[in-house]
Structures are given as structure tokens and as C-alpha cells.
Amino acid sequence: MSNIGRPPQVNIRMPNEVRESLKCIANTQDRSMNYVIVKALKEYIDRNSEALTTGNSQGL
Numbered sequence: 001m002s003n004i005g006r007p008p009q010v011n012i013r014m015p016n017e018v019r020e021s022l023k024c025i026a027n028t029q030d031r032s033m034n035y036v037i038v039k040a041l042k043e044y045i046d047r048n049s050e051a052l053t054t055g056n057s058q059g060l
Contacts, residue, residue: 019033026033 022033022036025031026036029036
């Protein structure tokens, strides 16, 4: 089996209540938990992109 073209996996720790909330959201939207997590991270990055480009970490 090959992972060519697939992004690498990342393992993270999260509180059970966060995991359960993500699971509920994913089920309600008929999406995977991965989709919900990636979407949330992208939205967070978009909201804080000025901090990334200016080096101002207060927004993060």
C-alpha cells in the first residue's frame, strides 16, 4: 500500500468532550471528523492570517 499523493497523518490529543462535539458536528453534517477538523483549522488560520504575516502572535 502506498501513500503517494496523500497528506501525512498527524496524531493529536484532545479532550473527550471536544472529540464528542466534533463527532456530533460531523454526523449532523454527514461529513468525516477529519473534514470538520481541517475546516475549523483553515477558518482559524484565515481569521489569524494577519498575525502570521506581520509576526504579531497576539491574534493567535
